[in-house]
Amino acid sequence: MNQKITFATLLVAFSVFFICFTNASPIELSPRYIYIYYIAEFSKVFSGSVDFHESQSNVVTATVKFHAYPVSNFEIKIPYLKKQLISRGYIIPGVSQFEYEIKGRTLKDFIGKKVKAIRSDKVLEIEPIVPIEPY
Numbered sequence: 001m002n003q004k005i006t007f008a009t010l011l012v013a014f015s016v017f018f019i020c021f022t023n024a025s026p027i028e029l030s031p032r033y034i035y036i037y038y039i040a041e042f043s044k045v046f047s048g049s050v051d052f053h054e055s056q057s058n059v060v061t062a063t064v065k066f067h068a069y070p071v072s073n074f075e076i077k078i079p080y081l082k083k084q085l086i087s088r089g090y091i092i093p094g095v096s097q098f099e100y101e102i103k104g105r106t107l108k109d110f111i112g113k114k115v116k117a118i119r120s121d122k123v124l125e126i127e128p129i130v131p132i133e134p135y
Contacts (some may be wrong), residue, residue, distance in 0.1 A: 011021070038107055040115040040127040050078065052116050052129060054107050064098045073120060079113035080105055107131075 012111045020127065040050040047067040062078050074086045080102050110129045117125040 038129050038131050040111055040129045042125050042127055044115055045117065045124045052110055058104055058106060060105050060107060060110065062100045063103060068085045075118040077116040077118060079110060083118065083128060
């Protein structure tokens with residue numbers, strides 16, 4: 001009788017150990033990453049967007065994409081960066097994109113900020129940065 005109780009105790013202890021310390025564990029041992037993106041979409045003067053995502057802790061990557069409209073002598077003002085000259089010629093729609101890293105910031109720092117599209121020191125369009133659904 002005592003031997004059956006000992007066997008049952010060992011079996012339960014092994015099962016608990018197996019469940020708690022393997023990949024089948026319901027306990028979260030490693031962090032899962034949910035990619036959250038913010039976007040500023042331009043549509044009045046040209047078609048394009050600036051996508052923001054946090055690639056590392058405290059490093060936000062801003063990707064500028066153009067979908068249509070040839071852009072020359074065009075600048076874009078992204079929060080926490082100086083004005084960036086995008087092109088002195090023509091941009092191929094759907095192909096041309098530019099990436100900028102903003103260090104020391106998180107996505108939360110961009111809530112409520114605005115991205116400006118500028119040509120010849122004239123602001124063509126101002127768009128807010130808004131969050132979009134996580135993937």
